[in-house]
Amino acid sequence: MAIRERMSGNEAMAVAMKQINPDVVAAFPITPSTEVPQYFSNFVADGVVDTEFVAVESEHSAMSACVGAQAAGGRAMTATSANGLALMWEILYIAACSRLPIVMACVNRTLSGPLNIHNDHSDSMGARDSGWVQLYSENNQEAYDNMLMANRIGEHPDVMLPVMVCQDGFITSHAIENIELVEDDKVKAFVGEYNPKDYLLNKANPISVGPLDLQAHCFEHKRQQAEAMKNAKKVILEVSEEFAKMTGRKYGLFEEYKTEDAEVAVVILNSTAGTAKYVIDQYRAEGKKIGLIKPRVFRPFPVDELTAALSKFKAVAVMDKADSFNDAGGPLFTEVTSAMFAKGVFGPKVINYIYGLGGRDVRSTDIEVVFNELLKIAETGTVESVYNYLGVRE
């Protein structure tokens, strides 16, 4: 029987890490992810995990130590937010190209500047091209479930890539909600042992990792990395199916909420999807045909599936909790629209809203503004403004 509990998103991630019992956790404090290594340190101090906790002196060293640990043959995990993730930047790319399936709990927070501890997605969105698989989570349950699946996805021989599990700082990381935990033994069986083919600690077959890799081979290695990311999509679906058999909780590449007959839809990552669901229920009661698409997998980007799902709407608003400062739209918007263009999906009118930067509250009334605009576009066929800010004083 599943264990019914109540806990914050951070604790849920830490509990998942406890159940996975990795070899090394290397982490550095930063709000709002600090609680994850705090909880985990207690597990270490109480002897309930076999993990070496490496209390590094920076996030750069956290990711560097994870690279060393994973290359050595262990499972390595970390947690961070915002500037911490930015300080890891250089090593994120090295972890991915070295094909080291490290798992990171990324508790999304505004990347400085200005300094701000609250939630938006400017941290993980900046890391979107670093070669990590990125999974997004609406609430504590999804953050926990994604963490349990992350090792299986990253460590699959066809993938061998690091995985970042994202949830919204404070909004879900610190909010205590009900959760269903999986029993320890079931997690252990599901996650399994990490037995890499080659690793530094294997005396019988020593290896060198991290070469100078010039024109003769580097391009082929990058191609293999691209192939691994392509393979990740299939593996994510397989692992999610197996997870559903164990827990009954089904996950795909994205969630569709009340889209069957919807004329308009919003595309939203993480916790604000919950607010949108509330608004959808209200509007549906009034007979308005609206829905939601909530991407779970941002890397790899599910081009075929997402564009097929979006093709049925008259109007779509892609919501970005990060701006690209390109005078064109946020990262999710530009990826969605370029995917639609490439796939010849020209039916829906697509607009972009930048919302909630620096942790600005996103209320149901804000989401109503978006749906009202979409319904107007669906009726008139006219888009007045593509790139918009939502809920900002101007």
Add this chain to the structure above:
Amino acid sequence: MAYNLKEVAKKPERFTGGHRMCAGCGAPVVVRQILRALKPEDHLVAGSATGCLEVSSFLYPYTSWKDSFIHNAFENSGATISGAEAAYLAMKRKGKINQEGETKFIAFGGDGGTYDIGLQSLSGAMERGHDMVYVCYDNGAYMNTGIQRSSATPKYADTTTSPAGKAIPGKQQWRKDLTEVMANHHIPYVAQTAPIGNLKDLYEKSEKAIYTKGPAFLNVLAPCPRGWQYNTPDLMDISKLAVETCFWPLYEVVDGKYIINYKPKNKLPVRDFLKPQGRFKHLFKAGNEYMIEEIQAEVDRRWEALLKLAGEEA
């Protein structure tokens, strides 16, 4: 057993030839000798910061490292190896390491990757107490990128970012004393050494560093023929002059106790060390004598301070 170079050199090679380090470079001599101090039955996980050693010893698909080796980036050799050591502890605890002998951990870095950009990573790894050795091969500048000044570069040296110009005669600052910085981390073993003579000092300190439980730091002088501009066959002579002038004293700090391993009977003037090096050529021009005098005064001051720390008289 007393040190014998002939015997030591018979040990199986762990760092093979065929690498691309320059003729007359100190670094591969240093690395080979350090690895010889490992017991044959022990496995090594070595790491290197980005730098000459890394790009010359591990150019895909070739490696000079017969043991396991990892290069991550420039500034994180310490943190990277600390992670590997942590994984070793956890995997041993879980019963996942079933092989004869121990696994030892050595991180290498040049002075740029150690004194400067990698200082934080090194400091963190040492403070955390990992059972590892950090070796700085100090050639006194960013040689891999083309001889730029580092905080290890001696004062007045001509480098490509502290050129000996008409208005400014080379580097204007004294070199950082990293060995002292590391000694003040109060780790079990810190030593300063150089490849001289039959390499005994280097070997014995490597052995102590590797087989002392906990963190150890070795600062090893590794002359660079390109940056120092000496005649390549003179590598060992240059190293010796660094020691005989007390520019680079050989000493160790064992559990906080300072031991000077070599006190020259006739301490040579520092100009003997500076003279054969092109990077100090301008110091020997008429009117620049004051620079050599300043350097001599600083060498003397640091040597006397070291003698004091070791409880010895000059």
